[in-house]
Amino acid sequence: MKTMAQDIRASSVPVVVYVSPRGAWAASAGTVITLAGHAAAMAPETAIGAASPVGGQGENLASTEETKTKEAMKALVRSYTERRRPEAVALAEETIESAKAASATEALRVGLVDFIANDLEDLLNQLDGYTVQMASGPRTLHTAGAITEEVPMSLIEQLLEILTNPNIVFLLLSIGVQAIFIELSSPGGWVSGFLGAVCLALAAYGMGVLSVNWFGLVFLIIAFVLFIVDIKAPTHGALTTAGIGSFIVGALVLFNSPGTPQFQRVSLPLVILVGILTGLLFAVIIGFALRAQKRPVITGQEGMRGQTGIARTDIDPTGQVQAGSELWTAELAQGCKAIRRGERVEVVTVEGLHLRVRKAGK
Structure with a gap:
C-alpha cells in the first residue's frame, strides 16, 4: 500500500483513482490509495472507508501498536487531503480511527472525492478543465475526446x-x-x-x-x-x-x-x-x-461353488475341468452322468484340490 501511494504521489503524470463499478468498495488500503490520487472519483453506489489497521491475519493489534499505526496512517491521509475541506480531512481520519465508511454521495458532499461518475466516459468529461495539484505545481487536465487504452492483466x-x-x-x-x-x-x-x-x-x-x-x-x-x-x-x-x-x-x-x-x-x-x-x-x-x-464370500473354496467351467477331458468318473481360469482335477457328483470333453460343467463342491461337478444346467 505504501509503495503504491508513494508511486502515485511521485508520478509526473496526473493519476486519477476511480472506484468502480457500482457496488465496489475502496476499503482498508483502498481508502489510502484513493486519497493518494491527484484526483479521486467514485461510481454511484460505491463506498470508501473502514481503513482501521489490523494484523496480517485480520486480528486486532495490541494497544500500543494499534495507537502507533493509527497515528501514522492518520498523518499520512492528512497530508493527502490537506487541499480538501476540513470535513473531508475529519472523515479521512475517522475511516482509520473508528473504521467509518461513507457512500459515494457522502464522500462527495464533504469533499473527500472530487467526482461521482457513471462510467469512464463520464469521468473524462468531468475531468476536462479540472486542475490538479502536482509536486511540480498545479496542472489543468484536458481529457475531452481522450483515447482510453485498457491495460489487461497478464x-x-x-x-x-x-x-x-x-x-x-x-x-x-x-x-x-x-x-x-x-x-x-x-x-x-x-x-x-x-x-x-x-x-x-x-x-x-x-x-x-x-x-x-x-x-x-x-x-x-x-x-x-x-x-x-x-x-x-x-x-x-x-x-x-x-x-x-x-x-x-x-x-x-x-x-x-x-x-x-x-x-x-x-x-x-x-x-x-x-x-x-x-x-x-x-x-x-x-x-x-x-x-x-x-456380501457373501466370493473367493477361495466358497467362491468356487456354483461356478461354471469347461470339461477339458472326458469325466467318467474323473477328469479335468477349467474353472475360474485354473485347471482342476474333477470327479462327477453323486448320481450324475458322464460329461464329455468340451461340455460346460457346474461346480457342486470343493474337496481339497478336487472339484465335484455336474453338467451345467442340470
Missing part, C-alpha cells in the same frame, strides 16, 4: 487474482484435504495424493494473502477425520452428520471471523452446499462399505 496476474478469491481458496482447501485423506486411507496410488498436494499448496498461497483465522483448520481436519472413521467403523451416518457440522463451522471460522473484510468472506450458501455434498459423498462410500461387509 495470465499470471489473472491466475493470482483467482487464487485470492476466498470461495476458490475454500474449494481448493476442501478438495485438497479430502484427496489427502483418501490417499492416506487407501495408500498405493499417487493421483489423489498429488492432486491433494497441489490443491493444498494453491490454497495455502491464497490464505497467506487473505485475512483468515487459522483455528478454523482444526474444525476442518476434525470433520474429515470423522468422515474417514465412519467409513472404517460405520456408525450408520452419525459421525458423517457430525463431520458436516464441523466442516461448516470450520469454514466459517477460517474465512468469516469477526473483523474479516466483507470482500474476503466466503459465501455461506457455498459452505453449506460443499459441506452437504462432502457428507453425501462419504455417506455413499459408507453404503458401499456396509454392502461389502454383507
